[in-house]
Amino acid sequence: MADTSPPRSERRLALFDASGFIFRAYHAIPPLTTSKGVPTNAVLGFTRMVLKALQELKPTHVALAFDKSGRVERQKIDPTYKANRKAPPEDLTPQFPLIRKVGDVLNLPSLDAEGWEADDVIGTLAMQAKAEGFQVLVVTSDKDFMQIVDEDITLFDPAKNKRMGIADVQEKMGILPGQVRDFLALVGDAVDNVAKVPGVGDKTAVELLHQFGDVETLLARVEEVKKPKIRAALESHRESLTRAKQLVTFNTGLPLGVKLDDLIRRAPDATRARDLFTELEFFALLRDLPAEEAPARPDVAPLVTTTSLVTTEAELKALADAAKASGALTLVPAFEGMPFAAPLVGLGVALPDGSTRYVPLRHQQLGATQVPVAAFTAVMKDVIADAAVKKGGHDLKALTLVLANEGLTLEGAHDDVELLSYLLNPSRREHALEDLARERLRSELPALPASVGGKKGRPLADHGPEEVAAAYAVRADAARRMAPELWKELELGGLAELARTLELPLLPVLARMEREGVKLDVAELGRTSERVDVEVKAKEAECHQAAGHVFNLGSNPQLAQVLYEEQKLPILKRGKTGPSTDQEVLEKLAEEHNSVLARALIEYRGLSKLKSTYLDTLPTLVAKDGRIHTTYHQAATATGRLSSSDPNLQNIPVRTELGREIRRAFVADAGHQLVSADYSQIELRLLAHIAEDPVLIDAFRNDEDIHSRTAAEVFGVDPKDVDREQRRVAKMVNFGIAYGLSAHGLSTRLGISQENARDVIERYFIRYAGIRQYLEDTVEKARKVGYVETLYGRRRLMGDLLSKNRAVAQAAERAAINMPIQGTAADLMKKAMLAVDAALREQKLKTRVLLQVHDELLFEAPDAEVEAVKALAVKSMASVAELKVPLKVDVGAGKSWADAH
Template sequence: TTQLDLFSGFFNEENRTDVRKDEKNTILSDLKDGYHHAKIIDNEAIETEILQKISDSKKFTFSLAVDQLDVMRCKLMGIAFALDKNDVYYLSFSQNIEKDKNRLQAFKEIFENEQIEKIGHSLKFNIIVLKRYGIHVKGNLFDNSIAHYLLQPEMKHQQEYLADIYLQHHAIAFDDLFDEKTKNKSLALLKEEKYIPYICEKAWIDILLYEILKENIHQEKLDYLCYEVEMPLIQVLADMEFTGVSIDTQALRLIAEDLHAKLRILEADIYNLAGEMFNINSPKKVGEILFDKLQIKAKVKKTKANKQYSTSEDLLQSIKDRHPIIALLLEYRGIKKLLSTYIEAFPSLINTETGKIHTSFNQTITATGRLSSSNPNLQNIPIRDELGKEMRKVFGVNEGEYFLSADYSQVELRIMAHLAQDENMIEAFRSGQDIHQATAARVFNLPMEAVDADMRRKAKTANFGIIYGISTFGLAERMNVSRNEAKSIIDEYFQKYAAIKAYMDKSIEEAKENLYVETVFHRKRYLPDIVSHNAVVRTYAERNAINAPIQGTAADVIKIAMVNIFKALQRENLQTKMIIQVHDELNFIVPENELEIVKTLVQREMEQAVDFSVPLKADIGYGKNWLEAH
């Protein structure tokens, strides 16, 4: 067997001029307790040995060496496997995809064996890469970064950090593999012996972290969330990212032309109202025009740092009625953002091989348990204004397919009713009433049929505002009413929904006692600021104490639905693919002949994801693009 002394080359002087002596010794002494030698899988005997060991142990960690971090374009350069702290193997590749697919054939069986648990860090990335190489990873998954996210949502989850915290081990950093001068760092620039230790160490760290994090998950009563929700969700997200989203480039071009024309008109109107031409993209210049030249009244001071007025969106929104130029500036900025973030960015994000955009869904970013999306962020496309609606037209389907959108209706309000066990709100949901109309009737002491559109709007603002612990001042601003009227609406609201007030008070009390709050499924949100002496900081934490269990439970519910839908689609051998999640909304590409069965399946799985005191309701729409599906 070829045994590689992992650290012989890596730590010799000419390679590591950037590592201080004491740092180097620390790393080496740490590793004496672990392993120094990885077996290189370079003959049939070792191949048979590792495959047999994996079959016997029913679990292994694996770490990939790739030439870049674009999951849909990277080339596989090697795989490190670890079975325990003294058993590490490395399989290297040629970077010729066809040759490497053959090399992988021997390992296909263990990766696709449902009885063998796969452990790692960033498993979703690994699964997508292997899928491109013809291997469909199956079986239970355990991703250390996700396990740690469940335990400590607001801390870092990078492997080096976890190795430091849990193993007191100083891991090799990616940047340390390169000279300081190296730009566009890639493992492809290095000789194999330089990066093999780095990849093998990653697999080794993962096997050690696994035992520790698994135990912590159990102690914190997170087993259900970990093994039934978050870990199975990895496969769902990997499949969504791999499938990608089709973009209608023709529609995209037309929207871009239309928006540039709109910008030119807005520009002329803004100059006209300002009485001069100026750089609309300069916040400094905009501030001078608004507050010096046009003398618009606002509570705004010049910042000490750069001596300019704030022209943030929040500020401009709050003074929108004071001059017609402000609404035009807001519209101008909205169009600019849409162009730069999406419309002009999309063409470069389209994968040349698949012709699609492959966004990345992040499972370990938000403090509340929600997913986030990046490259591009598909969860942030504005939906309320006409521009955002136009934007949704570009997400299309092929001939013979439908774009299907399924949206939870008022899921956070339903969860609040369940958590608070408020009989009035539970009854309104159970009897299928319009919740905002029902709230208006209660708050304004009127029969349902006497509620007008303005009352319903106010009740809707109250319903959603109260979930977020809105203040009297905040509600008055949103409703455009006096503070006295806002106060009487809040008082009346809490009188009619007394259990909701009790729930909110109890949430704050429990947070003060425990320094955290929990969702129904024990997802924690730590709130140390709840005992802060600073009133602003404390109030913010109190709002989170009310909202985090609601928003976090909503995030858990849709994740449960996603896992169940994914399994149901597989069970029924359907070709339908889930492609985008936007918080309370799931989007699918559905072949025409599957439309009826999928509409029923998705609605059933979303509405039956959990058994709460109030029914969950999912609205389904479909069409030839994302806009039509709404």
């Protein structure tokens, strides 16, 4: 049982095995770098561990212990001690000083001793603190520390959230803590080159210590050892055993020159910590730092924490007049639920003069004074619709939708700080307003009501206006203050034009698409679900048959046992909990090792995922209007592509029969048809244009079958003589080359030898020399300037190209090659959406754009407009750019998405 007794002293010293946790963090977290290419996975893992342990333990005193030339003193005892330890990985070495910096800004004393290890520093401090009446908590996962556990010294492993006292050591080891060093000496440590006594394992070591107590007594009475082989081994290894105990025993008498009062826990240096965490891009950790009382820059005033309530029509008119006079208005809406259907509870407002307001509209609290919704709509209608009044905020698309629910049309979207931040660093995971305020304004925003964001609590409308006013008004003020600096950075980076002409104009288009939604035939989807349910069960039975018995297909341990222990397949990759059974591993087992079970599992998982993601889930997401309303995200992908969620309609398989059946459930209203307009091979066409490859350009200009033409070029045959297999190979190369396709990848996908795959790729590059030059030039330039960009100036930072971790660098090379192509395709699609929307409005058609999925736009058109819309889509989409090759658009129409596609 874990030690749950209360501490014997109010003074608690936490000693962190910093050196040990650095390596543990490095291996626990996948390679991670900043946008400038600085490796940070060990720093992040270490920092999380320290913060978690401090929160759990709440020590009064604290220290981080590090190695410092840690092998030197023990190598005087045995020159081979840790001699086989490899040098730290190249991408770990630069993280050591960063970890020291973390300790520094968190005000955690860092201690070391020349020639000694962190173990010895901790042992010394633990004994010193014990002598002065402290309770000592050693934060470590290293079993060697059990040797210093006693009534005043316990261990804490933050990864397992587990403490270990005397009883825990006895339960785990079968011996007392004071005997652990003797145990370690007997069994040795191959990793550290500590020799063991031959024939003595864990069980024998424990038995010997039960009988003799310690190594010294054992050697003095060795003739009493009953087993002849063990007795002989001890006799012949007296010297090495004695030396081993010296090596594993902590030195607890180092002259550290530190007083325990020097280790009193202090609050982090919030300013320096914020600077460091921002530099390292630890945005989530910034949330745990206390807000600064004053700004670091004298030109930035602190955010106000109170605001004025607008409760009369006269105050509302004054606000509208002030917005028109100043030409700017920053708005943050208070609402709950999906924006396309959410009622506006209130509105946080910030004006250019620095004043803020909160307009309460639908608070249900008894006696709440607020503006009638009708009055709000009447007074604010003109200013909201006035494009001359620049609108700001965070996620202006959501604001547009919520205001539309009140009959208001937002024009003049300009300062969307989420979008502006995204354009500056599209590789960043999220651009939450709270994080941006911490980083750019050094301010903590007031907490939102407990119900917002999925947290438990009262509905937002049940809170009184006074409870929520500051939270929304201050957010509006924060967005207002950040916008000018963001615009300045965009101008300097050449990205402002992209914001003005593409991303911001797209906001209302996407808002209308989300509001429109697409009709779902629930009955049709139900029929497909029933059929797929039968297939899933059949595939499950096939898996069981391939395994030879029934097992839980959803249990990775059971699956691993079947694959690796029963079927003796090779373990290709390991995870935290054992041999991996992920998709990549299963594909290799199926293709390279001809595993029937792996192949059946892949099919089972694919069917199960589609069933749970779409067939079972879509009917639950149908709104009251009978339509599905997805949410589009502009600030989500590193390449500029839109993504969708709730539901994600971009992952429905295009080329499978099940994918087509799911699309068949998306239908048009009576008297309407769905029209699909899809760019044909857009990325290959862009590759031809950007790489300026004459062979590829010629093929597209002549409207040839590009895959047959490639097969003819690569295999040296006449295009009319290309067979299906040659075309299949060429198609795989064509589509894979822009993603950094390797010989190994091609061989795996096509089931051919790597030698053959290498030969195919080499022949491809001989015929398409311009593409090879593009690949090489793009990576080389990205290494020099630190980014890649699209034809329209969208940038992606590529710091990982400089990573010392080869896997990370290679992944960055593939991303660098792909981004100009996929990113430009995304830009073209956005330009196409704007062009199509403008054309529909100009011609006053009733047709509406419903969905954008990869390279496709889906419309819902009245029957009488179908042909006109098909022509309009082709013309608009094909003319958004002048390239060296034509942009080709395929169109179709029908009652369902499947029919139209």
